[in-house]
Amino acid sequence: MDKANNHNGFKLIGIVPLKDCDQKFCKNLKIGTPYLFYNNYEIQLDDAKTEVKSIIINLSSVPTTMYNLQNGIQVNVSAIVGANGSGKSAYNRY
Numbered sequence: 001m002d003k004a005n006n007h008n009g010f011k012l013i014g015i016v017p018l019k020d021c022d023q024k025f026c027k028n029l030k031i032g033t034p035y036l037f038y039n040n041y042e043i044q045l046d047d048a049k050t051e052v053k054s055i056i057i058n059l060s061s062v063p064t065t066m067y068n069l070q071n072g073i074q075v076n077v078s079a080i081v082g083a084n085g086s087g088k089s090a091y092n093r094y
Contacts, residue, residue, distance in 0.1 A: 011038075012037060013055070014035050014036035015034075015035050016043055016045065017033070018051065019032070019048060019049045025090070027087055027089075028085065028086060029087050031049060035087075037078050037080075041055060041057055042058065044056065
C-alpha cells in the first residue's frame with residue numbers, strides 16, 4: 001500500500017456539538033452544526049441531532065503528501081481562523 005492511501009493514523013476532522021452537549025463546551029457553537037478542520041469531509045447527523053450518521057470523505061485537490069518530509073515523516077498543516085468572538089477559543093479550551 002502506498003503511503004498516500006494509508007489511513008491507519010488518527011485525524012481529528014472536526015467537532016459537532018450534539019443536542020445534549022453541555023453549554024460550557026458550546027459557547028458560540030451551534031448545536032448540530034459540524035465545524036470541520038478539513039474541507040474534504042462532510043459529517044451527516046440524524047434528524048434529532050443526537051448522533052453522527054455518516055462521515056463522507058471527498059477527494060481532495062491538495063496532494064496528501066504535499067508537506068511530507070524526505071525522512072518519511074508525514075506532516076499535516078491546519079489552522080483555525082475566524083472573526084473575534086466566533087468561537088475559535090472554544091475549540092482549544094477543553
